[in-house]
Amino acid sequence: MQPFDLPSSVPVAFGAGRLGDLGALATDRLGPQQRFLLVADPFAVSAGLAERLSQGLEEAGHKTALFSKVVSDPREGDIDACAAAARAFSASAVIALGGGSAMDTGKLAAAIVGTDEGSAAFALTTKPFPGNGLPIIAIPTTSGTGAEMTAVSVFSLADGTKVWSWGPELFPKLALLDPAVTVSLPASLTAATGVDALVHAIESMTNRKAHPLNDPAAMRAIGLVRRWLPRAVADGADLEARGQIQIAACLAGAAIAVNGCAVAHGLGHALGTVGHVHHGRAVGLSLRVALAGNVAATPERHALVAEAFGIERQGRDDAALAAALPEAYDAFLREVGLEISLAGDGLSGGDVDRLAAACDTEENQPMFDVTCRNFDRAEVERLCHAMLTAA
Numbered sequence: 001m002q003p004f005d006l007p008s009s010v011p012v013a014f015g016a017g018r019l020g021d022l023g024a025l026a027t028d029r030l031g032p033q034q035r036f037l038l039v040a041d042p043f044a045v046s047a048g049l050a051e052r053l054s055q056g057l058e059e060a061g062h063k064t065a066l067f068s069k070v071v072s073d074p075r076e077g078d079i080d081a082c083a084a085a086a087r088a089f090s091a092s093a094v095i096a097l098g099g100g101s102a103m104d105t106g107k108l109a110a111a112i113v114g115t116d117e118g119s120a121a122f123a124l125t126t127k128p129f130p131g132n133g134l135p136i137i138a139i140p141t142t143s144g145t146g147a148e149m150t151a152v153s154v155f156s157l158a159d160g161t162k163v164w165s166w167g168p169e170l171f172p173k174l175a176l177l178d179p180a181v182t183v184s185l186p187a188s189l190t191a192a193t194g195v196d197a198l199v200h201a202i203e204s205m206t207n208r209k210a211h212p213l214n215d216p217a218a219m220r221a222i223g224l225v226r227r228w229l230p231r232a233v234a235d236g237a238d239l240e241a242r243g244q245i246q247i248a249a250c251l252a253g254a255a256i257a258v259n260g261c262a263v264a265h266g267l268g269h270a271l272g273t274v275g276h277v278h279h280g281r282a283v284g285l286s287l288r289v290a291l292a293g294n295v296a297a298t299p300e301r302h303a304l305v306a307e308a309f310g311i312e313r314q315g316r317d318d319a320a321l322a323a324a325l326p327e328a329y330d331a332f333l334r335e336v337g338l339e340i341s342l343a344g345d346g347l348s349g350g351d352v353d354r355l356a357a358a359c360d361t362e363e364n365q366p367m368f369d370v371t372c373r374n375f376d377r378a379e380v381e382r383l384c385h386a387m388l389t390a391a
């Protein structure tokens, strides 16, 4: 078994309507009269969530300022603009409200606010954070990235290269999970983000750093997504389904906070760079083409995944049980309506070289290396081709 370190987990407040409690929760966690920079994405602003949050905080005696220029797949300049807004407001804490991009922006901006260096200086852990960052409260409005539980921020450099920063400073001081704030997420995004949570759980259970303390959380997340995501996709207002998927994303996020992802995230990030495909869909499609090879490499681990996914053993040994997983996974992606073909994204088999080159980079290669099997260039190209020509 591999050695491991279990980082301290993020405190969680869960429940429909808990957004209204944030003023008191914030006072409890961080003390009275805070100055919160509220980092909210366009969805959180247009749905009125940012305004509601701000009102509740002001009524509890805190001051707030809104940073609403959160963009999807933020670049270094977007993060630096957010950090500048926190400095200009003399913020004492940051609240990230929105999907993965709002979390990535708010977390990283909070960590670098006390330095005059830009976010690019901290890409790929080239240097540690200055250590004088602001505390973060994370309030996800999607259920998938699990960024509320991790010490990672994903962003792009000015040239479009996707990178990440890591450090314990990025752990939120509180994650507030309110299923009611996710009800207006459209079905396609509900599916893509839910699949992201599923892939996190599977990859954390099966990569080379997998360890048994992580298994219960990851297996529970897999079972919850399998059971509840179709319902959340079919009826976005189903608060029970929404809440169960939030718990799944949170558990899977806590799992990857310990031992990270694998090939589906290396290949998926490359697909995001090359084709601007949504992260959840990109990693879902990537695992779809990589899964059979992964299963063959570690059937025992994938038998656990298959069991968590609800595949009945029916007297089969681990290898036979695990071998049923790729087909069941493919059927599940189709059941929740994930678009398998990339033709509508302007991609085809002619893009294999470009996609394979994007996998072979300093930021993506580590996720191939930590996968439960070895990859040579021919295998990477085979995966790229299978994904680009899938129907």
Ligand SMILES: [Zn+2]
Pocket (backbone or CB within 6 Å): 145, 196, 200, 265, 279, 283
């Ligand atoms: Zn992911």
